[in-house]
Amino acid sequence: MTTDASDTTPKPPVLTKSEVGKDAVHPGAPLVVLENVNKHFGALHVLQDIDLTIHKGEVVVVIGPSGSGKSTLCRTINRLEAIDGGRITIDGALLPQEGRELARLRSDVGMVFQSFNLFAHKTVLQNVTLGPLKVRREKADVVTRRAHELLDRVGVGSQADKYPAQLSGGQQQRVAIARALAMEPKVMLFDEPTSALDPEMINEVLEVMRDLAREGMTMVVVTHEMGFARSAANRVIFMADGRIVEENTPEEFFSNPRSDRARDFLSKILHH
Amino acid sequence: MLEVIQDNWDLLRHGFVGTLKLTVVCGIVSLLLGTLIAACRVSPVPPLRWFGTAYVNLFRNTPLTLIFFAVALGFPKLRFNLSYFEFAVIALSTYTAAFICEAIRSGINTVPIGQAEAARSLGMSFTQSLSQIVLPQAGRAAVPPIGSLLIAMVRNSAIASAFNVTELMGTSAEMVENGYKSLWVLLWIAVGYLIITLSMSAALAALEKKLAVVR
Numbered sequence: 001m002t003t004d005a006s007d008t009t010p011k012p013p014v015l016t017k018s019e020v021g022k023d024a025v026h027p028g029a030p031l032v033v034l035e036n037v038n039k040h041f042g043a044l045h046v047l048q049d050i051d052l053t054i055h056k057g058e059v060v061v062v063i064g065p066s067g068s069g070k071s072t073l074c075r076t077i078n079r080l081e082a083i084d085g086g087r088i089t090i091d092g093a094l095l096p097q098e099g100r101e102l103a104r105l106r107s108d109v110g111m112v113f114q115s116f117n118l119f120a121h122k123t124v125l126q127n128v129t130l131g132p133l134k135v136r137r138e139k140a141d142v143v144t145r146r147a148h149e150l151l152d153r154v155g156v157g158s159q160a161d162k163y164p165a166q167l168s169g170g171q172q173q174r175v176a177i178a179r180a181l182a183m184e185p186k187v188m189l190f191d192e193p194t195s196a197l198d199p200e201m202i203n204e205v206l207e208v209m210r211d212l213a214r215e216g217m218t219m220v221v222v223t224h225e226m227g228f229a230r231s232a233a234n235r236v237i238f239m240a241d242g243r244i245v246e247e248n249t250p251e252e253f254f255s256n257p258r259s260d261r262a263r264d265f266l267s268k269i270l271h272h
Numbered sequence: 273m274l275e276v277i278q279d280n281w282d283l284l285r286h287g288f289v290g291t292l293k294l295t296v297v298c299g300i301v302s303l304l305l306g307t308l309i310a311a312c313r314v315s316p317v318p319p320l321r322w323f324g325t326a327y328v329n330l331f332r333n334t335p336l337t338l339i340f341f342a343v344a345l346g347f348p349k350l351r352f353n354l355s356y357f358e359f360a361v362i363a364l365s366t367y368t369a370a371f372i373c374e375a376i377r378s379g380i381n382t383v384p385i386g387q388a389e390a391a392r393s394l395g396m397s398f399t400q401s402l403s404q405i406v407l408p409q410a411g412r413a414a415v416p417p418i419g420s421l422l423i424a425m426v427r428n429s430a431i432a433s434a435f436n437v438t439e440l441m442g443t444s445a446e447m448v449e450n451g452y453k454s455l456w457v458l459l460w461i462a463v464g465y466l467i468i469t470l471s472m473s474a475a476l477a478a479l480e481k482k483l484a485v486v487r
Contacts, residue, residue, distance in 0.1 A: 080389055098398075103395045105395075109393070111393035117390035118390070120487050121408050130394070131396070136395075
């Protein structure tokens with residue numbers, strides 16, 4: 001069955017994982033660790049006993065039906081949502097209460113939102129330079145050069161002086177990725193980064209994310225893009241009703257889902 | 273009609289300058305104080321929020337004349353011996369700030385929550401995200417109500433005349449005593465107020481345009 005004699009793990013030939021060079025990635029030390037995390041929204045128990053470890057260089061894709069708690073899970077990692085129980089550590093440091101220490105920790109965690117959330121009153125360039133200038137107090141010329149490089153890298157270099165509203169959704173989201181990368185984060189969180197985009201713009205954003213994954217960025221991606229999960233993820237987390245129901249390699253998860261919930265979910269989204 | 277202004281030019285000018293001074297000083301103080309209290313009201317620190325709410329509820333719901341009396345009678349008792357003008361500034365500014373605070377807060381509420389979340393995600397402190405991201409975008413929506421409040425403040429400044437402050441309204445009594453027809457006296461005083469309030473409205477309209485944020 002194996003396509004390559006030197007490859008010891010059996011791999012279905014239909015998968016294109018080797019395309020993004022994922023085979024070379026060995027999970028590093030634990031970077032983000034969630035232990036027994038619980039969270040309620042009023043009566044709704046939105047996260048139930050979540051245990052999850054994300055290693056350095058790993059790309060973890062979180063999927064599941066809406067309302068399953070996957071966005072909330074993503075947002076607890078930089079404490080945009082406070083948790084009611086359990087613990088979350090980032091690179092060994094426990095997430096502190098709101099304050100200076102939390103702000104410092106957040107600056108190491110890049111966040112990309114479904115609705116982009118670019119600063120509407122700042123130009124594209126200012127959006128990217130603001131964090132390094134105000135939070136890290138880096139030198140303006142260094143930051144500006146890095147910002148231009150990042151904007152070129154995500155393919156919006158020529159839009160640097162425009163305002164967010166003058167850009168397409170796909171361009172805005174790529175700027176948002178550049179803004180997060182400007183802080184040189186240890187881990188990037190993507191909260192449904194393509195869900196608000198027109199279909200023709202989804203790929204340009206996914207392409208930037210694939211490049212990032214290829215370069216070894218640690219990523220947590222909440223998405224409905226199964227193609228991205230197949231091609232770029234090291235691990236797929238399937239959530240339903242506030243729990244992690246299944247956790248597996250993308251090959252195994254998509255070809256052999258173990259739980260009924262996952263089978264049901266996949267049958268609904270993959271065959272239509 | 274014209275002799276009122278011809279004969280009393282100096283008096284009217286003094287009154288006008290007095291009202292203008294009250295307007296500028298109280299305007300600046302109440303804008304700064306109002307912004308500070310609005311920051312308290314949206315702060316993540318509960319005691320600051322309580323302070324902000326208590327301030328607004330106290331000063332917004334107390335008649336301005338009562339605040340003038342409290343300041344003018346209370347401060348000397350506490351051995352704060354300031355001029356009548358300074359008393360008037362304190363009374364009028366603390367009162368106006370309570371309303372300005374609420375106008376700014378409603379402006380803050382028009383800024384999508386994602387803007388502050390993105391700022392926090394970059395590692396910005398509460399003060400940074402408020403001053404860099406939220407307030408600059410809140411300004412536009414807050415300008416029209418702030419305009420109304422500042423105009424109300426100019427009109428409220430007339431109360432200061434009862435507390436020995438030279439200002440426009442206070443000059444009327446003197447002119448009427450000197451035998452001028454109160455109708456014409458009050459007409460010119462109204463013109464004085466209109467000059468101040470209308471030029472303020474124009475400035476605020478320009479500011480509103482400048483603060484426009486395209487989404």
